[in-house]
């Protein structure tokens with residue numbers, strides 16, 4: 341269905357583009373061209389989020405252009421390819437980094453090698469990250485081919501790859517350097533990182549230094565100062581407010597004998613644990629920003645302290661906002677994420 345632009349929006353577009361390009365003002369491409377940048381293997385929410393992306397693509401709402409990985413272990417790429425292949429999309433390109441950050445296998449990426457009789461349980465052809473291209477190369481190739489101001493990136497791990505992209509020079513792929521390429525091609529960065537409220541711990545409310553920031557603080561510091569487009573942050577407080585109901589893991593994935601999402605969840609932290617859905621919320625907002633799943637903070641700027649604490653300062657010229665969530669919105673977000681993550685492949 342064609343998107344109908346209202347007259348005020350059209351006028352706003354004409355005048356707004358001359359001044360600055362805000363994600364709010366730009367018509368969304370439909371389906372949303374999406375890049376998923378993930379530390380898959382360090383927690384299972386990345387896997388559920390990837391399942392959601394496949395359901396959204398099957399519904400015509402997004403197109404997964406590439407997956408780039410910030411967990412530096414070769415099985416992360418192999419497991420990602422196994423999940424993509426499960427959903428019938430084994431050709432989606434996957435890029436890796438050699439950062440040394442979280443270079444352990446993790447609890448579930450080894451499922452990529454699981455065999456039943458003589459066959460792979462989850463067939464795929466990318467057997468190792470050693471055989472995958474560098475993430476920055478893949479990001480540059482993917483962005484160079486995209487329409488201007490169209491691409492949405494969901495970053496649900498560390499900022500390593502995106503900051504290395506910003507640092508990249510003009511090359512045979514594009515005559516734009518990294519910052520210019522992002523400025524021209526990216527519409528929005530939706531990231532799971534930081535914390536924008538105090539977090540309950542041992543009966544007190546405490547400041548929280550969030551994992552995705554703490555694991556690569558230099559990259560986080562550079563991202564908040566140098567990333568040229570708007571950034572929507574899903575803070576630690578959002579994912580813990582909408583935990584994944586473990587009953588879904590036990591019941592909704594039985595449409596196949598072995599399901600990579602359910603088996604990863606069980607390997608990471610089996611039911612009856614209800615895992616927070618940090619990364620799912622960033623994907624949900626990236627693809628469906630206008631469904632009132634979340635509220636948004638005013639504009640402002642996030643700074644990252646030397647110890648990884650994120651601080652938000654409101655300002656009209658700021659490029660950052662963070663997700664907010666009412667009690668009424670929580671139920672809708674949980675149900676939507678369950679339905680999308682557990683949706684069978686359409687093929």
Ligand SMILES: [Ca+2]
Pocket residue numbers: 421425430431432464465466
């Ligand atoms: Ca493949």
Ligand SMILES: [Ca+2]
Pocket residue numbers: 378379380382383385386496497619
């Ligand atoms: Ca993650």
